[in-house]
Amino acid sequence: MTKEKGNIYLSSPQFTGEEIEFVQRALDQENIATNGVFIRQFEKAIQERFDSPHTVALNSGTSSIHLSLHLLGVGAGDEVICQTFTYIASTNPILYLGAKPVFVDSEESTWNMCPEKLEQTIKDRLAKGIKPKAIVVVNLFGMPANWPELIKVAQLYDIPLVEDAAESVGSKIGDKFTGTFGDLGIYSFNGNKIITTGGGGALLTNNRFWDKKSRYLSTQAKLDFPYFEHIEMGFNYKMNNISAGIGLAQLGVLEDRIQKRRDIFAYYKKNLELLPGISFLKEPEGYFSNRWLTTMIIEPDTTGFKASELREFLLKDGVESRFLWKPMHLQPMYKNAPYSGGNIAEDLFLNGICLPSGSALTEQELDRIINAVFILHKEVVLKSEKTV
Numbered sequence: 344m345t346k347e348k349g350n351i352y353l354s355s356p357q358f359t360g361e362e363i364e365f366v367q368r369a370l371d372q373e374n375i376a377t378n379g380v381f382i383r384q385f386e387k388a389i390q391e392r393f394d395s396p397h398t399v400a401l402n403s404g405t406s407s408i409h410l411s412l413h414l415l416g417v418g419a420g421d422e423v424i425c426q427t428f429t430y431i432a433s434t435n436p437i438l439y440l441g442a443k444p445v446f447v448d449s450e451e452s453t454w455n456m457c458p459e460k461l462e463q464t465i466k467d468r469l470a471k472g473i474k475p476k477a478i479v480v481v482n483l484f485g486m487p488a489n490w491p492e493l494i495k496v497a498q499l500y501d502i503p504l505v506e507d508a509a510e511s512v513g514s515k516i517g518d519k520f521t522g523t524f525g526d527l528g529i530y531s532f533n534g535n536k537i538i539t540t541g542g543g544g545a546l547l548t549n550n551r552f553w554d555k556k557s558r559y560l561s562t563q564a565k566l567d568f569p570y571f572e573h574i575e576m577g578f579n580y581k582m583n584n585i586s587a588g589i590g591l592a593q594l595g596v597l598e599d600r601i602q603k604r605r606d607i608f609a610y611y612k613k614n615l616e617l618l619p620g621i622s623f624l625k626e627p628e629g630y631f632s633n634r635w636l637t638t639m640i641i642e643p644d645t646t647g648f649k650a651s652e653l654r655e656f657l658l659k660d661g662v663e664s665r666f667l668w669k670p671m672h673l674q675p676m677y678k679n680a681p682y683s684g685g686n687i688a689e690d691l692f693l694n695g696i697c698l699p700s701g702s703a704l705t706e707q708e709l710d711r712i713i714n715a716v717f718i719l720h721k722e723v724v725l726k727s728e729k730t731v
């Protein structure tokens with residue numbers, strides 16, 4: 344959708360006004376590159392805010408996943424188990440390394456990787472004589488995955504977990520923040536995420552060695568010589584100082600952004616869940632989702648309309664919505680990858696829709712979207728016909 348006044352977008356960024364001061368300071372100090380002072384400050388702020396022992400600020404969520412898998416020694420021909428229900432950024436880094444993804448279905452309660460299916464998949468691969476090198480689990484739309492159970496399975500078979508927390512910055516189970524459950528965790532600060540640095544990411548770990556190694560690898564693996572000496576392949580993946588400055592301003596208002604997204608979710612839910620055939624994902628006991636995007640499930644037999652029809656109806660009114668992620672095992676590029684599971688992710692893709700959820704949305708804008716659902720809903724139409 345092209346940017347136009349009056350349109351409503353899925354997840355627009357929201358600025359505080361302080362970003363410009365950080366950017367100005369970076370420019371004034373002629374300190375804009377990947378060794379600037381805001382970078383270390385941003386890393387420390389993340390460590391404190393999310394109780395993460397080590398954090399390395401990188402230039403995207405995707406590069407953070409790539410580097411994580413690289414640190415775990417994933418290489419050509421290896422297998423990596425991955426949640427099928429996700430955005431392609433979770434899985435492409437597996438291909439960058441010449442490794443092969445093995446996809447696993449979701450569970451009903453969190454929509455994230457099903458721990459039982461994970462265990463079945465590991466057993467199945469072991470029976471074929473293959474030990475998967477890593478497991479990539481995602482906290483989709485902000486909802487934490489079933490970490491207590493997933494960690495049990497991963498430890499039982501001694502396979503490291505990479506936590507893709509790109510969408511779940513600030514989400515938690517009990518007091519523990521997403522991004523700190525995996526052996527390595529990643530955040531994304533892309534333009535559409537709950538807080539943004541323009542483009543950016545972070546790698547979180549409690550392993551001091553990985554912290555050091557990822558700083559080295561993300562800056563082209565330069566050895567500390569008077570000239571540049573290289574003994575292995577590195578990457579140009581470090582965050583720059585301008586982005587880190589924007590990140591410091593954004594992190595300062597994360598609390599408020601989370602509250603706003605949760606309020607938006609609650610508003611949609613309150614107004615729409617009484618309609619037959621419409622439902623929303625609940626937080627399991629002890630779970631706290633940042634509700635990055637409000638997602639809604641539509642049972643077309645009951646509502647009289649499909650997710651695709653609502654999407655088109657909204658689009659005509661200048662409102663952007665989106666299907667839930669198309670499962671990776673259904674993507675043409677991954678058609679030969681092994682898949683284990685049923686049709687949970689497939690059904691979510693078929694019947695789900697992401698509604699506009701940006702923290703700057705107004706109540707009038709939300710009402711416009713809610714009204715559209717009412718107009719399409721057959722129960723509402725029948726009732727209003729009766730009263731005429």
Ligand SMILES: *Cc1c(COP(=O)(O)O)cnc(C)c1O
Binds near residue numbers: 432509533542
């Ligand atoms: C956004 C996103 C990423 C990648 O982040 P970038 O910063 O855009 O590279 C990874 N995984 C998921 C699930 C995402 O939504």
